[in-house]
Amino acid sequence: MPILLPETTQTSAGALTPRQIVAELDKHVVGQSAAKRAVAIALRNRMRRQKLTPELAEEIAPKNILMIGPTGVGKTEIARRLAKLAQSPFLKVEASKFTEVGYVGRDVESMIRDLAELSVDMVRAERLEDVRAKARQNAEDRLLDILLPPRPIAPDEEPAAGRDAQQQTSERFREQLRAGRLDTRTVELDVREKAFPSFEIIAGSSVEEVDINLKDMLPGLFQGKSKKRKVKVPEALEYLATEEEQKLIDMDSVARAAVDRVEQAGIIFLDEIDKIAGREGSHGPDVSREGVQRDILPIVEGTTVNTKYGMVRTDHILFIAAGAFHVSKPSDLIPELQGRFPIRVELEALGKDEFVRILTEPRNALVKQYIALMDTEGITLTFTDDAIRRIADFAQTVNEHTENIGARRLHTVLEKLLDEISFEGPDLSEKSVTIDEAYVTKMLADIVKNEDLSRYIL
Ligand SMILES: Nc1ncnc2c1ncn2[C@@H]1O[C@H](COP(=O)(O)OP(=O)(O)OP(=O)(O)O)[C@@H](O)[C@H]1O
Ligand SMILES: [Mg+2]
Secondary structure, three states: OOOOOOHHHHOOHHHOOHHHHHHHHHOOOOOOHHHHHHHHHHHHHHHHHHOOOHHHHHHOOOOOEEEEOOOOOOHHHHHHHHHHHHOOOEEEEEHHHEOOOOOOOEOOOHHHHHHHHHHHHHHHHHHHHHHHHHHHHHHHHHHHHHHOOOOOOOOOOOHHHHHHHHHHHHHHHHHHHHOOOOOOOEEEEEEEOOOOOHHHHOOOOOHHHHHHHHHHHOHHHHHOOEEEEEEEHHHHHHHHHHHHHHHHOOHHHHHHHHHHHHHHHOEEEEEOHHHHOOOOOOOOOOOHHHHHHHHHHHHHHOOEEEEOOEEEEOOOOEEEEEEOOOOOOHHHOOHHHHHOOOEEEEOOOOOHHHHHHHHHOOOOOHHHHHHHHHHOOOOEEEEOHHHHHHHHHHHHHHHHHOOOOOOHHHHHHHHHHOHHHHHHHHHOOOOEEEEOHHHHHHHHHHHHHOHHHHHHHO
């Protein structure tokens, strides 16, 4: 049976040229070629570096990227799509959610711990794939032993013959098991209960450490008690297979590989970096902003962070920071941090032409989403080209006259436009609805014209 891989993994990311990376991003994000180019080069440079001798590779630091652009123009979207492509451990965090060390909240090192966690999941999932067949086999063997306990060899029996007979019965059972003929049978299993200690939910940054220590000290408590349970054969097989998978996977080796992958290929997307810009004094009570920047600095520059899976060096992790920088400017970041993001890319504000494309071109373009949603109720929704241009036009107008929220405006405009159809949908007698320019005008013109109204509705 052919194994169908998801589209983006068909060509492994390791082989993608910058041009191909941009082409992949183009499928989802309209325009913004400078930003796409920059991330494509950065990603490719990671691959190039990995082909070098260790001595040289050690010297080559990643060129971190700062994406600057107004809200709603695709910064986060580019990062999200890059993550899917990169197949490297990838974490997106809001810089604004960190607090200075010593204050309540998340400390910046947690991003490295989270990234390590992600990487472990990734490596474990890959290893699982490798051992799945073997685990299944072992699980079957164990289940057959339960269904068919080895019978004692009779005193007058030839030992070899007895074993053969046992073997044959067991193979017959295996066939039946695979054919699903034993599915209604019940077996008794030793089941380990998962224990979720309630005090793991304490908020705060040191939870992870509390967690590690307790787990080390009280292993029995966290592993849960084992208990006999009667379960149906398919469930038993599932349970045993999972248990066998865990046995076949060497978690120490997974942890080592995962840490290595974080160090060599990890990418951290630091969103909303502008929210922590600003120096001490200039923002009154927000004195901790500069503190957060100072805390981030060593991580971006290269330090060692202690995680559950071992020490992680951050020297070669790629950082992509993004921010609208409406109020603050990149120059409001502390100078040391500015220097750590040598590549600056500006994302352009979006206009009517881009809106037309965003509405229709990307794989999961908004218009396609609405068409698919209505299709679930047997309604064929069509948009004329004129209507699309009108929608783009209205979105642009509202952005100009109220607040420019970029492509997010399309969401609000479309939602309003389709409000009636979305509500009436199931009850409509006419199952084919065409949205034309006249309909768009009818539904939206008054709201768009009235600035106060559009402030509230769109
Ligand atoms: N260039 C674009 N092409 C396609 N879709 C876009 C583009 N820009 C924005 N969008 C859409 O608009 C929405 C918001 O975009 P995104 O989250 O990338 O904004 P952002 O630039 O990160 O803004 P913010 O500064 O507010 O975080 C998303 O749903 C995204 O699909
Ligand atoms: Mg964003």
